[in-house]
Amino acid sequence: MPIRFVHCRAQVKLPGMGYVTSLFARKMVAAAGSGVDASMLLAEAGIDPDGPWEPKVMIPAATYYDMLERIAAQIDVTALPVRTGASMRLDEYGALGLAFKAATTLGASYARVERYARLWTSVVEYELRPDPRGTLFILHRPGDRRLGMRLSNEATLASALAIARQVCPVPVAPLEVRVQHPAPERVDAHEDWFGCPLQFDADLDALLFSPETLEQPNILGDEGISSYLVSHLDVELSQIAGxxxxxxxxxxxxxxxxxxxxxxxxxxxxxxxxxxxxxxxxxxxxxxxxxxxxxxxxxxxxxxxxxxxxxxxxxxxxxxxxxxxxxxxxxxxxxxxxxxxxxxxxxxxx
CATH class of the missing domain: 1.10.10.60 (Homeodomain-like)
Known part of the structure; x- marks a missing residue:
């Protein structure tokens, strides 16, 4: 029986059902490499393997987690979230990516994510929270911490650092990474990518940044352009939220x-x-x-x-x-x- 492709866009989300952008699914499959059948995995998730990489095309979060667990049954996924997060590019995020670039400081860029994350997910919220050592960029994702969610959380934290490194004029590394679930058997890929201590079995999923890091001016920061893009994002947000x-x-x-x-x-x-x-x-x-x-x-x-x-x-x-x-x-x-x-x-x- 042929597989039917169903694209669930943000504008038609159903109440009570969480969605994530298909961009994340495509990135995970690409990072998995030749050890998996990419076309079949995407098709089973309702994503056209030959279609455009459109961030606004959404899939149910549960479908995404199922896909990650199928990948885990076929290959070693220990380093997969790090490879996926490292591959994320701001140009793939549309207007949000541009607004992240145009913000005047790295801290302001993360504030864009905190406010507009719902443009690509309805299952995650982000929070910037003061900490005695700086500021925590926190990932809030409710639900059962099944393997698919754990892999997704690790990839999200890795991608948050990847996009910061694309706008900051100096090397960026958090002071600490906190992950709520237990550590995988190996964490060498995580340590290499984040460049800081990792705390698993923590009370939060978060990156801890120093004040100096978040105060760094962005390479392409521009107040005027940033304000224009934020207005555009507000319109997009109103269209999906209502x-x-x-x-x-x-x-x-x-x-x-x-x-x-x-x-x-x-x-x-x-x-x-x-x-x-x-x-x-x-x-x-x-x-x-x-x-x-x-x-x-x-x-x-x-x-x-x-x-x-x-x-x-x-x-x-x-x-x-x-x-x-x-x-x-x-x-x-x-x-x-x-x-x-x-x-x-x-x-x-x-």
């Missing part, structure tokens, strides 16, 4: 409570007449998290207020839920790759 009534109501509730400080999920859920558990589940069905919505609302509100000259930076910091203007400035620079004052100045220009 503000459902629940999402819109949540954003409104968050915005109304920000002047009292950072809102808590339990408080917002109560305002909407939902239990915290039900609220979390319903947001997850739309590929959203409370943290993401809070960040998006804060950023959207900040950008709107900055376009109004009547508000001082201190007032905007207060209205967006920050206790200090310095904290607001750091957060905004992470979101937009520039300071609030520079953003306001740029908006004054014709």
């Amino acid at each position: 503000d459902t009534p629940l999402v819109s109501q949540t954003k409104d509730a968050i915005a109304q409570s920000l002047s009292e400080g950072a809102p808590k999920m339990t408080e917002i859920a109560r305002r909407l007449g939902l239990s915290a558990r039900s609220f979390h589940r319903r947001l997850s069905e739309h590929g959203m998290s409370f943290q993401t919505l809070t960040e998006d609302t804060r950023r959207d509100l900040a950008e709107g207020l900055l376009r109004d000259e009547r508000h001082s930076l201190a007032e905007i910091a207060f209205l967006t839920g920050f206790s200090e203007q310095s904290a607001f400035t750091r957060a905004f620079k992470r979101w937009a790759g520039t300071t609030p004052a520079s953003y306001r100045k740029l908006r004054r220009q014709p």
